[in-house]
Each structure stands twice: as C-alpha cells, then as structure tokens.
Amino acid sequence: MKSALCLPLRAVAAAVLPLYSALAGAAPTLDPAVRERAELLTRDGRHASIVIAVIEGKDSAVYGFGRGNNDALPNADTVYEIGSVTKTFTGLLLAQAVAAKQVKLSQPVADLLPGYQMPAVNGRAITLQDLATHYSGLPRLPDNGAPADMNDPYADYGDKQLRAFLAGHVPAHAPGATFDYSNLGFGLLGTALAAKAGLSYAGLLQQRIAGPLGMRxxxxxxxxxxxxxxxxxxxxxxxxxxxxxxxxxxxAGAVLSTPRDMVAYLQSFMLQPDAAHQLAVQPQHGLGDGRAVGLAWMRDEANGHAIVWHNGQTGGYASFAGFTQDGKHGVVVLSNTSANVDQLGVASLIPGSLAPLPAAPEHPK
Structure with a gap:
C-alpha cells in the first residue's frame, strides 16, 4: 500500500505498438516521452504491463503496453489492484458523510466506534480529519500482525487484532501535531465509516461511489x-x-479497478464536482514547498503546474491517479508489477518533467 520495485530480464514480451482505445469523443494523446518510457519499461521486463488512461475534460483514451490478462495487451477493462489510491475513495466517503451532515471532520473517531478503546494524548482524541490527513499520530502499520501468509499480509488482520492494537498503543505524539503517513489510520477510518453506515467497507464503497458512478x-x-x-x-x-x-x-488499500472505471472516478472530481468531491480535495494541512494534503489527496505545485494526486503499491501492483487542479487534464497509470509508476503519471500531467531512466536493477536468479 506504499504511497510511493522491477522485473528482471526474463523478458515479458511487449507490443511494438501499444493498444489504444478512445472511451469518449475526441481522443486525447499520450505524451510521446511517456509513451516511449512505457514501451521501454515493458519491453525490457521492468514491468509486465502498464496501462495509461489520459483524460481531457469529458474525453479520454487508454493506452496499453506489455502483457496483462491471459498474456494479452491490457485494455480499458483489465483489472488491477490500485493499492493506496483506495485511500482517496475512503476520503471521498468521509467527505460525502460530512456533506450529508452525518458526521463532522472534527468528530472523534471513537464516536463512530463506541466499542473501541482509542489512544489519546493529553486528552486530545483522534478525529476523522486526523485519520484522513495522516495527522492521527498512529503508526504506518500496526505491530501486532502475525500473517499466516506473508505474501497476503492483511488477509487475517481482523477486528480483534485492530481493537487490541488500539487499546495498547501509546502514540509518539498528539493527534494533529504532525504528518505521519499511516495505512493503519486510513484502515481505521474506513472501518469507522462502514460502522456508521451499518455496512461492510466493500458494501459502503459500492453503495456510495461505485454504484452511482457506474463503476461496474x-x-x-x-x-x-x-x-x-x-x-x-x-x-x-x-x-x-x-x-x-x-x-x-x-x-487503506483493498480496491481493485479498471482504467475505464478509474476514468469515471477522476472525472467525478474534474467535471462539475459536487460539495463532497470539492471537500475531498480541499487542502486541510499545508506540508511546505507548495504541498498540501486534503482528505487523502495530495496537492503539489511544480514548474507552474498545480496537481492533485495519489499513488499506490501492493505486493504485485503499482498505481497513480491524478489531475490538474483546474480539472482540465487527468491521468491513471496502472501496472501489474510492484514498481513505482509515479513518473509516468506526473509527466503525463506536467509535460517535460520525465527524469532519465536509471539502469535496471539486477535481481538474484
């Protein structure tokens, strides 16, 4: 789930030309430097496949590279884990609950989970805003996990383990004091919002976001x-x-999706966003150097460009989703290799920003 790894030369074949499909209207083009980089990354085996969805207003196009499902070119309907981009869904679920006056950002998370013993410092309780902005004081991950399968590390981390960790945890600092990226915090936020709605997290996601947006x-x-x-x-x-x-x-990181669905998701922020979508990307804390954090979404300014973004990584996948703050341009990058794809995403939003590609790392055979 890293908010931020590379195939060896066992060469997964790459197509000479990428798959391309327009999802609507005029076809947005992929930056030539980004296209060349994606072709190289899949051709030399650093990524099994990469798919990039480019959005310009209501129009979008999907470009696929390498080999995805059944050794075929990935397309608009190929499924990937999106890792920590899940957090933006959780942030939007919070924003929707706030807009509907079901909760307040300043509300303690304990109000939504009365059976849980929550850590606090000098009486300062952890709020929903703290969780959604990584200001909760909770660590990146709980230390009481004992996965039966290290390759599926969260499969058996349930409510019992979460309650036990929170009851015994002593925070290093008070909530609201400093930014510390926390997968645990977002996991707790998702659990709290689901409990408030009387649904599972998966059920809440379907009811409030995937269903209404047609993300099948x-x-x-x-x-x-x-x-x-x-x-x-x-x-x-x-x-x-x-x-x-x-x-x-x-x-914190459970969602699976496709380029087609992720285009619809980003367009819900880019095109006439409602109050909840606006709140989700609104800066909550400045982080210095033109950076800020909203409800999960990160905001950056570079070279005269202002972008809203998030990335993700699981054991076998990487992702990037972002758009310009003016809502004119957006991009989704998905890979089925656990290797960072941020540069492809950022360079799609900020032309000319693609850094030189480092040499491919060598892996033990």
Missing amino acids: STSAVMTPGLRARLAPGHLADGKPARNWNFQAIAG
Missing part, C-alpha cells in the same frame, strides 16, 4: 468476474505475486 468493475473484494479480467501481479524480481485480501483495514 470496482470493488474492495475480489469477485469471479474481476478475476477473469485480472492482470496477474508480479514482484520486483518478476516472480508471481499473490493478490492481497483485507479485513479490518480495507480502507
């Missing part, structure tokens, strides 16, 4: 239909990776 291939749990179109994941060394399953902290 987006879910926080694997289904037979999704598995049939899944691009199988790969570790950095090219070996097959297990898909991740979640219980108590699903709100």
Whole structure:
C-alpha cells in the first residue's frame, strides 16, 4: 500500500505498438516521452504491463503496453489492484458523510466506534480529519500482525487484532501535531465509516461511489468476474505475486479497478464536482514547498503546474491517479508489477518533467 520495485530480464514480451482505445469523443494523446518510457519499461521486463488512461475534460483514451490478462495487451477493462489510491475513495466517503451532515471532520473517531478503546494524548482524541490527513499520530502499520501468509499480509488482520492494537498503543505524539503517513489510520477510518453506515467497507464503497458512478468493475473484494479480467501481479524480481485480501483495514488499500472505471472516478472530481468531491480535495494541512494534503489527496505545485494526486503499491501492483487542479487534464497509470509508476503519471500531467531512466536493477536468479 506504499504511497510511493522491477522485473528482471526474463523478458515479458511487449507490443511494438501499444493498444489504444478512445472511451469518449475526441481522443486525447499520450505524451510521446511517456509513451516511449512505457514501451521501454515493458519491453525490457521492468514491468509486465502498464496501462495509461489520459483524460481531457469529458474525453479520454487508454493506452496499453506489455502483457496483462491471459498474456494479452491490457485494455480499458483489465483489472488491477490500485493499492493506496483506495485511500482517496475512503476520503471521498468521509467527505460525502460530512456533506450529508452525518458526521463532522472534527468528530472523534471513537464516536463512530463506541466499542473501541482509542489512544489519546493529553486528552486530545483522534478525529476523522486526523485519520484522513495522516495527522492521527498512529503508526504506518500496526505491530501486532502475525500473517499466516506473508505474501497476503492483511488477509487475517481482523477486528480483534485492530481493537487490541488500539487499546495498547501509546502514540509518539498528539493527534494533529504532525504528518505521519499511516495505512493503519486510513484502515481505521474506513472501518469507522462502514460502522456508521451499518455496512461492510466493500458494501459502503459500492453503495456510495461505485454504484452511482457506474463503476461496474470496482470493488474492495475480489469477485469471479474481476478475476477473469485480472492482470496477474508480479514482484520486483518478476516472480508471481499473490493478490492481497483485507479485513479490518480495507480502507487503506483493498480496491481493485479498471482504467475505464478509474476514468469515471477522476472525472467525478474534474467535471462539475459536487460539495463532497470539492471537500475531498480541499487542502486541510499545508506540508511546505507548495504541498498540501486534503482528505487523502495530495496537492503539489511544480514548474507552474498545480496537481492533485495519489499513488499506490501492493505486493504485485503499482498505481497513480491524478489531475490538474483546474480539472482540465487527468491521468491513471496502472501496472501489474510492484514498481513505482509515479513518473509516468506526473509527466503525463506536467509535460517535460520525465527524469532519465536509471539502469535496471539486477535481481538474484
């Protein structure tokens, strides 16, 4: 789920030309430097496949590279784990609850989970805003996990383990004091919002976001239909990776989706966003150097460009989703190799920003 790994030379074949499909209207083009980089990354085996969806207003196009499901070119309906981009869904669920006056950002999370013993410092309780902005004081991950399968590390981390960790945890600093990226915090937020709604996290996601937006291939749990179109994941060394399953902290990284669905998701922020979508990207804390954090979404300014973005990484996948603050341009980058794809995403939004490609790392055979 890293908010921020590379296939060896066992060479997964790459197409000479990428798959391209326009999803609506005039076809936005992919930056030539980004196209060349994606072709290289899949051709030399650093990524099994990469798919890039380019958005310009209501128009979008999908470009696929490498090999995805059934060794075919990835397309608009190929399924990937999106990792920590899940957090933006959880942030939007919070914003929707605030807009509907069901909760307040300043409300303690304990109000939504009365059976939980929550840590506090000098009487300062952890609020929903703290969780959604990484200001909770909670660590990146709980230290009481004992996964039966290290390749599926969250599958057996349930409510019992989460309650036990929170009851015994002593925060290093008070909530609201400093930014510390926390997968645990977002997992807790998703659990709290689901409890408030009387649903599972997966059910809440379907009811409030995926259903209304027509995102038929987006879910926080694997289904037979999704598995049939899944691009199988790969570790950095090219070996097959297990898909991740979640219980108590699903709100941190459980979502699977497709380029088509992610285009619809980003356009819901870019095109006449409602009050909840506006709140989700509104800066909550400045982080210095032109950076800020909203409800999960990060905001950056560079070279005269202002962008809103988030990235993700699981054991076998990497992702990037972002758009310009003026809502004119957006991009989704998905890979079924656990290797960072941020540069492809940022360079699609800020032309000319693609850095030179470092030499491919060597992995033990």
